[in-house]
Structure formats: C-alpha cells, structure tokens
Amino acid sequence: MTTRFHGLTFLTDPGRVFSPRPATERLVDAALDRIGTGPARIADVGTGSGAIAITLALRAPTVEVWATDTCRNALTLASANADRLGAQVHLVHGDLLEGIPHDLDLIVANLPYLSPETPGYDDEPAKAVFSTGDGLDHYRRLFAAAADHLAQSGGIVIQFDGEVLEAERSELPWLRSRLESLVAAAA
Numbered sequence: 614m615t616t617r618f619h620g621l622t623f624l625t626d627p628g629r630v631f632s633p634r635p636a637t638e639r640l641v642d643a644a645l646d647r648i649g650t651g652p653a654r655i656a657d658v659g660t661g662s663g664a665i666a667i668t669l670a671l672r673a674p675t676v677e678v679w680a681t682d683t684c685r686n687a688l689t690l691a692s693a694n695a696d697r698l699g700a701q702v703h704l705v706h707g708d709l710l711e712g713i714p715h716d717l718d719l720i721v722a723n724l725p726y727l728s729p730e731t732p733g734y735d736d737e738p739a740k741a742v743f744s745t746g747d748g749l750d751h752y753r754r755l756f757a758a759a760a761d762h763l764a765q766s767g768g769i770v771i772q773f774d775g776e777v778l779e780a781e782r783s784e785l786p787w788l789r790s791r792l793e794s795l796v797a798a799a800a
C-alpha cells in the first residue's frame with residue numbers, strides 16, 4: 614500500500630508500521646521553519662515508515678538526518694522509502710536516541726501516547742500507538758536523553774494529540790510540564 618504525505622508517496626504496511634497521518638505534516642512544517650535553509654543535524658525518533666525523516670531530508674537537502682526505531686520492520690520500510698525517493702537518511706535500530714550523535718540541532722518525534730483502551734487504532738501496531746501509565750513514558754525518557762544530545766542552541770519539535778509543540782533545549786522541563794498539564798486536563 615501507499616499513502617501521500619507532504620506531497621510525497623510513501624510505502625506503508627498497515628498493522629506492522631504506523632501509517633503517516635495528515636496532521637503530522639504540521640510537525641514537518643514546524644521543523645522546516647525551525648531549521649531554515651542552513652545545514653543542520655536532525656534526529657527523527659520513532660521513524661516508522663520514515664515519512665518525517667525522508668520529507669525533511671528531501672525538503673532541506675543541507676541537513677543531515679538520523680532516524681531511529683525499535684522495530685526492524687519499520688526500519689526496513691523506511692529504508693525502502695528512502696531508496697525509492699532518493700533521500701539520504703541514517704537509519705538506526707535503537708530506543709529513542711540510542712546510536713544517534715550528539716550536538717543535534719533538532720529532534721523531532723511523534724511518539725506513542727495513547728491508552729491501550731483508546732478506540733480506532735485496531736489496524737495499527739500497538740507499540741507505535743499505545744503507551745503505559747499516563748501515556749507520557751516515551752516522552753519523559755526522550756526529554757531526559759535529549760538534554761545530552763542537543764547542541765546548546767538545539768531544540769525539539771513533537772506532536773502530541775494532534776498538537777505540535779516546540780521547545781529549546783533549555784525549555785525541556787517546561788515541555789514536560791506542558792504535556793503533563795495536557796494529560797491532566799484530559800483526564
């Protein structure tokens with residue numbers, strides 16, 4: 614199967630890799646606005662089909678893009694998409710920022726945050742959609758690791774419940790608090 618994302622056609626594998634959603638195009642737009650036209654080093658955490666990483670690599674050719682995922686099937690699909698579209702992306706099998714260089718200019722992520730009881734995601738892989746507890750486990754761990762991986766002037770752009778949130782490296786505690794407030798308000 615294929616799907617369109619940010620004007621590009623990506624191979625998908627429903628049920629094995631989370632399918633890119635139109636709402637995530639705003640995450641890519643925010644990342645592109647943030648990096649501008651200059652060179653940058655970016656990490657896409659939880660890349661899935663590679664839609665975010667590949668789109669960033671193609672739309673901003675001066676960036677170096679790293680993409681991670683814990684799922685080998687996802688990385689195989691991301692590699693096929695990168696090859697098909699002619700994108701240069703470093704794909705790494707690992708959890709969050711494992712195997713990713715330091716001094717990143719930007720981290721982008723659309724990580725699992727939904728409760729396993731959330732309806733409407735039966736055709737998506739559980740590990741790509743659902744998180745434990747209040748849903749912030751993946752993001753809390755990412756923020757802790759991001760502090761060591763971001764350059765002093767680096768930042769992070771994430772998607773949470775359809776909303777794109779941005780923070781500078783120094784604002785990671787604020788971003789964690791913001792997510793916790795959003796979860797508490799929804800409860």
